[in-house]
Amino acid sequence: MKTIKKFTHIDAKTVDEAASILRAGNASVLSGGTDLLGTMRFEVLPDYPEVVVNLKSIPDLEYIKEDASMLRIGALTRLEDIAKDETVKTRYTALAEAAHRTATPHIREMGTIAGNICQLTRCWYFRLPDNRFNCVRKGGRQCYAVMGDNRYHSIFGAVKSCFAVNPSDTAPSLVALNARIKTNKRLIEAGNFWDMAVPGSTVLGADEIVTEIQVPKPAAGSRSAFIKFAIRKSIDFPIVNCAASVLNGNARICLNAVYNKPYRATAAEESIKGKTINEESADAAGAAAVESARALPGDRNKWKIQIAKTMVKRALLACS
Amino acid sequence: MSEEKKSENINKKGTGNVSRRTFLKDAGFVVGAPAIGTIAASSGQASAQDRAAETQSEDGSTVSRIHTEAATTIELTVNGDKYRFTVEPNWSLRQLIRDEIGLTSPKDWCGGLGACGSCTVIMNGRPVLSCLTLACECDGANIETAEGIAKAGHPIIQAYIDNNAFQCGYCTPGFVCTSKALLDRNNNPTEADARDALGGNLCRCATYQQHPPAVLQAARELKKT
Numbered sequence: 001m002k003t004i005k006k007f008t009h010i011d012a013k014t015v016d017e018a019a020s021i022l023r024a025g026n027a028s029v030l031s032g033g034t035d036l037l038g039t040m041r042f043e044v045l046p047d048y049p050e051v052v053v054n055l056k057s058i059p060d061l062e063y064i065k066e067d068a069s070m071l072r073i074g075a076l077t078r079l080e081d082i083a084k085d086e087t088v089k090t091r092y093t094a095l096a097e098a099a100h101r102t103a104t105p106h107i108r109e110m111g112t113i114a115g116n117i118c119q120l121t122r123c124w125y126f127r128l129p130d131n132r133f134n135c136v137r138k139g140g141r142q143c144y145a146v147m148g149d150n151r152y153h154s155i156f157g158a159v160k161s162c163f164a165v166n167p168s169d170t171a172p173s174l175v176a177l178n179a180r181i182k183t184n185k186r187l188i189e190a191g192n193f194w195d196m197a198v199p200g201s202t203v204l205g206a207d208e209i210v211t212e213i214q215v216p217k218p219a220a221g222s223r224s225a226f227i228k229f230a231i232r233k234s235i236d237f238p239i240v241n242c243a244a245s246v247l248n249g250n251a252r253i254c255l256n257a258v259y260n261k262p263y264r265a266t267a268a269e270e271s272i273k274g275k276t277i278n279e280e281s282a283d284a285a286g287a288a289a290v291e292s293a294r295a296l297p298g299d300r301n302k303w304k305i306q307i308a309k310t311m312v313k314r315a316l317l318a319c320s
Numbered sequence: 321m322s323e324e325k326k327s328e329n330i331n332k333k334g335t336g337n338v339s340r341r342t343f344l345k346d347a348g349f350v351v352g353a354p355a356i357g358t359i360a361a362s363s364g365q366a367s368a369q370d371r372a373a374e375t376q377s378e379d380g381s382t383v384s385r386i387h388t389e390a391a392t393t394i395e396l397t398v399n400g401d402k403y404r405f406t407v408e409p410n411w412s413l414r415q416l417i418r419d420e421i422g423l424t425s426p427k428d429w430c431g432g433l434g435a436c437g438s439c440t441v442i443m444n445g446r447p448v449l450s451c452l453t454l455a456c457e458c459d460g461a462n463i464e465t466a467e468g469i470a471k472a473g474h475p476i477i478q479a480y481i482d483n484n485a486f487q488c489g490y491c492t493p494g495f496v497c498t499s500k501a502l503l504d505r506n507n508n509p510t511e512a513d514a515r516d517a518l519g520g521n522l523c524r525c526a527t528y529q530q531h532p533p534a535v536l537q538a539a540r541e542l543k544k545t
Contacts, residue, residue: 001414001428001451009392009409009456030454034434037412037452041432052409054457080446104520105498106437109446110453234519235435 004041007049011057015184015209018053022207027051029209031076032111034103035119042129044120045199046138061211064088073213075114079170080105082113092215094224094243098173101228104235114210116170117181117193118202122237123153123164126199136161139198151300152239152257155293155308159196159260163296166194166201167237171262172254173226174213176243182212194261201261222247225318229307240304242311246319249274253315255289258308265289268312277320286313394459398423399468407455414439414450416458417465425466425493426450429522437521440494441465447501447517466493469500475541476500476534483534487525495521499535509539 012018021027028049030036036052039045055061061076064085071092073082082088083100102108102116120126125133125144134140145153145163153163174181174190181188185208195203204210218224224245230236238257242265245252251272253265268289275281286309295302391406398421405420414426430436432451439451442464470477476499479485486492495518502509502517509517514532 001432003415004410004412004432006408006410009454011457033454034449034452037454038433054454056457104434104437105517106440106447106449106520107434110448234516235522 002041004037005043005048007040008051009054010051011054013057015055015058015061015211018055018058019184019207019209021051021053022209024051027053029053029055031055031115032078032107033115034107034111035115039120039127042127043131044127044129046131046134055209066091066217068217070217071215073113073215075210075212076112078109079103079111079113079116080108083108091218092173092177092224094173094176094226094245095170095215097226098169098228098241098243101226101241102169103237113170113213116168117174117213118200118204118210119168120199121164121201122167124149126164137164137196137199146296149300150296150298152304153296153301154259155290155295155301155304156259156263157294162196162260165257165259166261167257168262169226169228169238169241169256172241172243172256173224174215175254175262175264176226176245176252177215177218177224178245178252179213179215181210182214183208183210187214190262191264196260218245219247223319225315227311227315227318229311240307240311242308242315244312244315244319246277246316251285251316251319253285253289253312255308255311258293258304265312267291268316272316277316279317282313282316282320285316286310392456394456396458396460397462399464399471405455409454409456411455412451413441413443413453413455413458413463416455417441417450417463423465423467425497427490427493429490435522436491436494437498438491438494440497440521442497442501442504445501445504447498464497464500466496469496474500474538476503476538479534479538479541482537483530485527485530485534486523487527491521491523491525495523495531499531499538502535503539503542507539507542509535511536 010021018029026049028036030052055076061074063074064077065072066087079099079102083096088096121137123145125135125148126137133144136143143161143163150163154165179190181190181193183204193203194201222245226243228241229239240255240257242255251269253268255263255265268285271288272281272285289312290305290309293305295305391408393404393406395404405416407416417423417426426441427438429438434449434452439449440447441450443461476496480496498518498521506513511532514535518531
């Protein structure tokens with residue numbers, strides 16, 4: 001096994017302290033570590049962090065609480081705890097199911113919700129050990145997936161030339177449930193939280209740290225669901241996943257792993273609006289969702305369009 | 321040299337057997353930096369001096385613990401035995417368990433990606449991947465490995481044997497730890513529970529079908545006691 005290169009490790013006591021270390025430069029935060037330690041071990045990125053700031057030593061960041069208006073989840077809450085929580089399972093079904101379908105049981109026991117939404121892309125050019133492809137996502141000049149093997153890449157085009165997709169399972173659920181992400185500086189709507197960054201996938205500033213996820217309490221009668229397609233059901237990252245929430249003929253539908261960031265399928269939302277969800281209307285919504293989808297030259301990722309369509313359909317049917 | 325060396329070793333340890341690792345180490349096959357961690361007191365009795373030093377640094381200090389290359393001291397319980405180690409920040413828990421404690425059950429298959437589950441150990445009741453856990457963050461942790469589970473006579477071991485739930489056996493310690501963690505939490509698992517819990521463990525021999533019956537058998541055995 002490749003050993004991890006040397007770094008300095010700091011157990012932060014408060015979020016402010018962790019942020020101040022990040023401000024000092026060349027530092028990474030560590031919560032579950034399942035993504036960060038892998039990138040460090042294989043030296044995926046051009047920069048290797050000099051300092052790793054452990055957030056697990058900060059007290060009171062691991063909780064699931066529901067009050068009259070919303071569900072609050074601490075940033076360091078493990079995915080397995082979210083997946084097993086009865087409150088989340090009953091009223092925030094899409095989130096519980098997404099947490100349950102993330103990675104493997106072991107990674108869910110270690111990985112946190114904040115880490116899951118902030119994870120880096122799984123693009124295999126980006127992830128190749130020793131930074132062998134210095135792509136746009138790393139500050140380079142081109143996206144190697146365009147001419148290369150892009151079977152898992154974006155079907156809705158590039159963002160700043162990057163065709164990589166966001167691999168998070170919980171992200172589309174948070175968008176569908178209209179969640180907000182609280183950081184040490186601001187409150188961000190889930191719909192605006194993700195964006196292409198070098199090398200990240202969020203709009204977070206260099207010294208910004210997620211502290212809480214807030215999900216508004218769904219109105220009575222609303223339903224939500226999460227559907228995922230992956231090669232190996234119990235292990236893999238999604239090929240396509242989809243979360244939907246439905247209330248009185250209005251739906252919020254979000255696909256992921258199809259675009260640089262979670263993709264809100266507004267065309268599908270329009271299509272299903274006011275209709276009863278059945279086989280026919282859900283199928284039409286699926287078709288609407290992928291109307292603007294385009295495979296990359298060579299059609300290697302064309303199969304994902306059909307899958308995305310079916311995911312939307314199944315997610316809606318699961319809400320009916 | 322081997323025969324002579326082996327017997328020396330046995331006499332020294334007085335255990336009647338010698339592990340391959342100990343043998344290789346003693347025979348001088350392991351090269352590279354010497355381990356800086358040592359088992360200070362397997363009974364958990366740290367010297368008074370050590371304790372004083374710890375109290376000074378931890379009590380009333382407003383600065384966070386900074387683990388530079390110069391390493392940090394952690395105390396942890398592995399299979400019921402207490403250990404104290406000086407570890408470097410970049411050491412994984414797997415490295416500590418294998419190279420320092422000498423328990424070789426946490427395997428390395430995927431190379432430290434967290435993709436195979438063969439390095440699974442139980443840490444504070446959770447089945448975790450020891451390759452993606454930093455040793456310096458394990459201060460105060462209670463860890464169980466497959467060796468400890470076997471030593472304690474847990475019925476999962478016999479259940480694995482009875483159900484032929486392995487061929488080459490490389491992935492088995494990981495499966496055993498994951499199964500035991502499931503049984504600790506859920507004394508009445510269904511087959512679906514077992515499949516779900518073991519979903520992160522890979523077996524290249526494809527013995528997957530035999531694992532859920534083994535877990536269910538162990539659950540039945542546990543209920544009897």
